[in-house]
Amino acid sequence: MSPIDKKIIPSPSSRYAPGFKSSVVGREVLCPPALEETFGLTGGNIFHGAMSLDQLFLSRPVACSSFSPETPVRGLYLCGSGAHPGGGVMGAPGRLAARVALRDRGIKWRFA
Numbered sequence: 489m490s491p492i493d494k495k496i497i498p499s500p501s502s503r504y505a506p507g508f509k510s511s512v513v514g515r516e517v518l519c520p521p522a523l524e525e526t527f528g529l530t531g532g533n534i535f536h537g538a539m540s541l542d543q544l545f546l547s548r549p550v551a552c553s554s555f556s557p558e559t560p561v562r563g564l565y566l567c568g569s570g571a572h573p574g575g576g577v578m579g580a581p582g583r584l585a586a587r588v589a590l591r592d593r594g595i596k597w598r599f600a
Contacts, residue, residue: 535575557585565589 502509520532555572557565567585569575587597 535569555584557581557588563589563592 518526518532523529523532523534557567557571559566565585565588566572567582569581571581572584573580575581590597
């Protein structure tokens with residue numbers, strides 16, 4: 489295992505996932521410029537903007553918008569990581585957009 493592998497795959501992983509290190513057959517490390525060039529992520533940021541105070545809450549995607557995923561275009565909802573409350577694996581922007589889309593169509597949301 490190379491020194492970089494020891495940093496990418498820390499030792500505690502073996503404690504919680506025995507055999508994990510030996511199961512890794514390849515890796516790819518992309519720096520921010522490569523992410524921007526390959527996937528069109530501005531500044532190489534996977535969250536479509538820094539997760540800083542000026543980019544959270546009502547400033548996503550633009551300042552003074554609202555917590556709603558609605559746009560001025562009827563039936564168009566924002567649900568990507570650039571929308572409120574931001575990216576990550578939580579899927580919250582999509583959930584919010586789905587709730588509003590169903591509401592606009594008169595369908596009751598049936599999930600918690």
